[in-house]
Amino acid sequence: QKEVEQNSGPLSVPEGAIASLNCTYSDRGSQSFFWYRQYSGKSPELIMFIYSNGDKEDGRFTAQLNKASQYVSLLIRDSQPSDSATYLCAVTLFSGGYNKLIFGAGTRLAVHP
Amino acid sequence: DARVTQTPRHKVTEMGQEVTMRCQPILGHNTVFWYRQTMMQGLELLAYFRNRAPLDDSGMPKDRFSAEMPDATLATLKIQPSEPRDSAVYFCASAPGNPSYEQYFGPGTRLTVT
Numbered sequence: 001q002k003e004v005e006q007n008s009g010p011l012s013v014p015e016g017a018i019a020s021l022n023c024t025y026s027d028r029g030s031q032s033f034f035w036y037r038q039y040s041g042k043s044p045e046l047i048m049f050i051y052s053n054g055d056k057e058d059g060r061f062t063a064q065l066n067k068a069s070q071y072v073s074l075l076i077r078d079s080q081p082s083d084s085a086t087y088l089c090a091v092t093l094f095s096g097g098y099n100k101l102i103f104g105a106g107t108r109l110a111v112h113p
Numbered sequence: 114d115a116r117v118t119q120t121p122r123h124k125v126t127e128m129g130q131e132v133t134m135r136c137q138p139i140l141g142h143n144t145v146f147w148y149r150q151t152m153m154q155g156l157e158l159l160a161y162f163r164n165r166a167p168l169d170d171s172g173m174p175k176d177r178f179s180a181e182m183p184d185a186t187l188a189t190l191k192i193q194p195s196e197p198r199d200s201a202v203y204f205c206a207s208a209p210g211n212p213s214y215e216q217y218f219g220p221g222t223r224l225t226v227t
Binding site: 049103 | 146155158168204215216217218219220
């Protein structure tokens with residue numbers, strides 16, 4: 001089992017719809033959770049982080065965390081073609097005496113007009 | 114605005130040659146990471162420094178890769194000798210330090226080894 005799992009997609013949604021991106025993780029001890037957006041040929045860009053169970057909203061983005069289910073999600077409201085990118089979920093993992101960030105393989109999102 | 118910078122942006126080299134990639138973290142960030150990204154493996158952590166000291170380089174092939182931070186404004190990743198399987202995009206990221214893992218990525222170095 002991979003430490004961080006995401007559906008590779010592509011997830012195709014129409015413009016204006018809600019895009020829902022999901023991520024599960026294997027380490028119950030993980031404390032911090034991040035969503036990065038990566039446009040083709042570019043570097044990952046941090047868009048959201050969440051540390052506590054529940055929802056965290058920032059503009060059109062909402063991160064949701066359920067530690068009991070080991071599940072984190074990202075909702076994008078009013079999706080725009082400019083949101084088309086790969087979204088990487090990242091989770092802290094305590095290993096070798098230190099926390100490090102483990103990335104999922106990413107979900108490709110395509111928003112069509 | 115503050116950004117992580119990396120040089121070179123692109124590098125094409127022949128198998129067996131030495132490759133050195135450089136990274137300047139965001140000023141004030143004391144944690145630096147090196148990642149490699151390929152289509153097959155995704156984003157893999159190679160090495161991790163805090164306050165210039167290496168904390169974890171378990172993701173790095175030790176026989177050919179080395180990472181250092183000669184000072185707080187420079188991190189280097191060296192491959193010697195390079196092999197075609199090293200072809201990838203190498204990213205450097207920095208973070209403001211524990212407990213923050215809000216990492217900010219540089220633009221990457223696209224390495225092609227022929």
